Amino acid sequence: MxxxxxxxxxxxxxxxxxxxxxxxxxxxxxxxxxxxxxxxxxxxxxxxxxxxxxxxxxxxxxxxxxxxxxxxxxxxxxxxxxxxxxxxxxxxxxxxxxxxxxxxxxxxxxxxxxxxxxxxxxxxxxxxxxxxxxxxxxxxxxxxxxxxxxxxxxxxxxxxxxxxxxxxxxxxxxxxxxxxxxxxxxxxxxSGIEPPGFHPGQSGSPTVLPAHSPGIDYADAQILTQKVAPGFYTLTGSPGVDPGHPEGAGGRIGIFVGSDGIFMVDAQYLPMAAKVMASIRRISNAPIRFLVDTHSHPDHTGGNPYFVKQGALLFAREEARKTLTEPLPAAVGNAASRTDPARLPVVTYGSGDPVRIRMDDEVVDLIPLESAHTNGDTIVRFEKADVIMIGDFYRNYGYPFVDAAHGGTFKGVLEAVDLVTALAGPATVLVPGHGTIIHRSDLVPYRDMIVAIRREVEQMIGEGKSRQDVLYAKLTAPYDARVPGALTPLPAGFGTSAARFVGSLYDEVKGGADGSSKGTGKK
Incomplete structure (x- = not known):
């Protein structure tokens, strides 16, 4: 050449x-x-x-x-x-x-x-x-x-x-x-070649479970008591000791105190049970007659065995009981018992009509929800006290979270918001499992935010965007400054509350949990 x-x-x-x-x-x-x-x-x-x-x-x-x-x-x-x-x-x-x-x-x-x-x-x-x-x-x-x-x-x-x-x-x-x-x-x-056996349609993400016990300083955790209505109190874990719930350790407890005894909603982590009991005894020495689980997560049910052994009759959804019989992830640690039969509800009910219990002059309604935070949610309404324990479908620390692995859906969350809006009056005290206590008017922006972001997710999916595309879009950006904990890293490597929320919305819409935005408009 x-x-x-x-x-x-x-x-x-x-x-x-x-x-x-x-x-x-x-x-x-x-x-x-x-x-x-x-x-x-x-x-x-x-x-x-x-x-x-x-x-x-x-x-x-x-x-x-x-x-x-x-x-x-x-x-x-x-x-x-x-x-x-x-x-x-x-x-x-x-x-x-x-x-x-x-x-x-x-x-x-x-x-x-x-x-x-x-x-x-x-x-x-x-x-x-x-x-x-x-x-x-x-x-x-x-x-x-x-x-x-x-x-x-x-x-x-x-x-x-x-x-x-x-x-x-x-x-x-x-x-x-x-x-x-x-x-x-x-x-x-x-860099643009797919490796053998990889399919882009698969997200590759594991089931996201709520974080519970790892890293919780139970010794320093305290129980904070607040009277929210005549005869009705809330017990909340102190902030800063639970990585999964930095705003307050574990799930919030509600107790109604009457002359017939105490009606209790949720039971916190098992290692916190003795402290919860001490706080209750500072309010009343009456026996704990009834205990209701709003859903199955350990931060709400871990203390079940302790209070059942104190004489409480335990109620919950049949779906929640089924979840409580399943093995717990290792990450739960000692937050809840895996074997104690007292952890399981004795009285269960399905998703039909409410269960009504009468104590003194109070009427307590156990109202089942369709799949919202989980598939076994209950809200508990105290008619005379004008208080509703609404569980975890609502939260104002971080973005909404649904446990899709146990049947939770945002469609159900929106339906739960609509139900509570219909049941509550302007002065009704709404007590979520996490975050601050709210009233009916606080549900409006919460619902609007879910609907707005869901519609944007649906639009992007309709345009052929991938899960990563939707996450890149930062759809929560207009709300992040107003949502405490929105961008705070979650424990166990689950990213941020914002990413978890948008990713779960994408999975639900893409998976056809309800197929469209049907039912997401104002009612």
């Missing part, structure tokens, strides 16, 4: 085209990453046009650029060696192919698992937003494939020039530059 000007000119043209292909291959990928990173830091919707444009260009030009890169490389190799490349070229390609054939079944499962973890961690706020796209989509397997393949082409083309003689220094530098840029192109192309 050095003795033929025609061959040399052809080679130079091919080399120029080779670098055009390289520029297209890397450029389209780089542009896509830049747009995604900017979108992660701001509003995805405002950059929708730019993102769609780069996506279209990448799909249109990346493959031709890559084919041009490979084609020119192979052609240059043939020009250098003719139709019969040396044996070492074939051996190099053969070894590469064999290595890839062996590595694929061995390495791919591990890389698939690593990618799934990266996707899950990004969706739950464990990675900085500007790195989400590059980390979750980068694939080492694809990078290795293209790097090895293209490196062989470049080395085959440039090997004759890799000489230590001074007069060959410039070609050697060009050769190394060509090798480096080809490696970069391989990594750039590899």
């Amino acid at each position: 050095r003795n033929s000007p025609i061959q040399r000119n052809i080679f130079h043209v091919l080399l120029a085209l080779h670098f055009v292909g390289l520029a297209l291959t890397i450029g389209m990928r780089f542009a896509s990453l830049v747009i995604d990173r900017v979108a992660g830091a701001g509003s995805l919707q405002t950059l929708a046009f730019g993102r769609e444009l780069t996506g279209t260009l990448a799909r249109t030009l990346a493959l031709p650029g890559f084919l041009l890169l490979v084609g020119t490389g192979i052609t240059m190799t043939l020009l250098r060696y003719g139709r019969r490349p040396p044996l070492w070229v074939w051996m190099k390609l053969g070894v590469t192919a064999a290595a890839l054939a062996i590595a694929t079944p061995v390495v791919a499962p591990a890389l698939t698992a690593a990618r799934s973890w990266a996707r899950w961690s990004s969706e739950h706020g464990q990675l900085a937003p500007q790195f989400l796209e590059s980390v979750s989509r980068a694939n080492l397997f694809g990078g290795i494939v293209f790097t090895l393949f293209l490196s062989n082409i470049v080395i085959a083309v440039w090997k004759p020039f890799l000489s230590r003689r001074p007069k060959r220094s410039r070609p050697a530098i060009l050769a190394l530059l060509g090798l480096a840029t080809t490696v970069a192109s391989g990594l750039a192309m590899g």
Whole structure:
């Protein structure tokens, strides 16, 4: 080739085209990453046009650029060696192919698992937003494939020039530059390749369970008592000792005190039971006759055995009882007993009519909810005291949370909001399991926020956006400053309350839990 000007000119043209292909291959990928990173830091919707444009260009030009890169490389190799490349070229390609054939079944499962973890961690706020796209989509397997393949082409083309003689220094530098840029192109192309066995439609995220006992300082936790109506008190864990509930340890307890005895709603963590009992005894020495679980989570039911053994008759939904019979995650620790039969409700009821209990002059209604926070929720209404214990479908520390693994849905949350709005008067005291005590008027902005964000999620899904796209959009941004704990990291690596809320909304809408925004309008 050095003795033929025609061959040399052809080679130079091919080399120029080779670098055009390289520029297209890397450029389209780089542009896509830049747009995604900017979108992660701001509003995805405002950059929708730019993102769609780069996506279209990448799909249109990346493959031709890559084919041009490979084609020119192979052609240059043939020009250098003719139709019969040396044996070492074939051996190099053969070894590469064999290595890839062996590595694929061995390495791919591990890389698939690593990618799934990266996707899950990004969706739950464990990675900085500007790195989400590059980390979750980068694939080492694809990078290795293209790097090895293209490196062989470049080395085959440039090997004759890799000489230590001074007069060959410039070609050697060009050769190394060509090798480096080809490696970069391989990594750039590899970052867009799905590993074997991975399906983009799968979120790869594990079931998100509420955090309970790890890290709770039970010794320092105290019980704070508040009288909210004649004969009715709330008992709340002190703040700052429960990582899962920094606003107050465990779930809030309600007690009605009458001459016939005490009616108790929820039972806190098991290690807190003796402190709860001491607080009750500072109010009254009457026996605890009834105990109702608003749902099955350990921060509300852990103390069940303690109070049942004090003589309380335990009520709960049949669905909640079923959940209480299931094994507890190891993360729950000693927050609740796994084996004590006294933890299980004695009287159960379904999702039909309310159960009515009369104590003194008070009428207590146990009102089942359709699947809201869980599939076994109950609100407890004290008619004369004008107090309703509403459980966990409402919270004003952090965003709404539903336990989808146990049947919770945001559709049910909205229906629960509507039911309580209908039952409560303007002065009715509404006592949630977490956060501050509220009134009926506080339900309006809560409902409006869920409906508004849900509609945005539905719209983005209708536009074909992925779960990550929806999370990047930061749909809660207009509300974050008004929601305490909105962006505070959750324990056990579950990201933030905002990310959990939006991700759960996406999963519900995408999974067709209710199929559409039907039922989310004002009633």
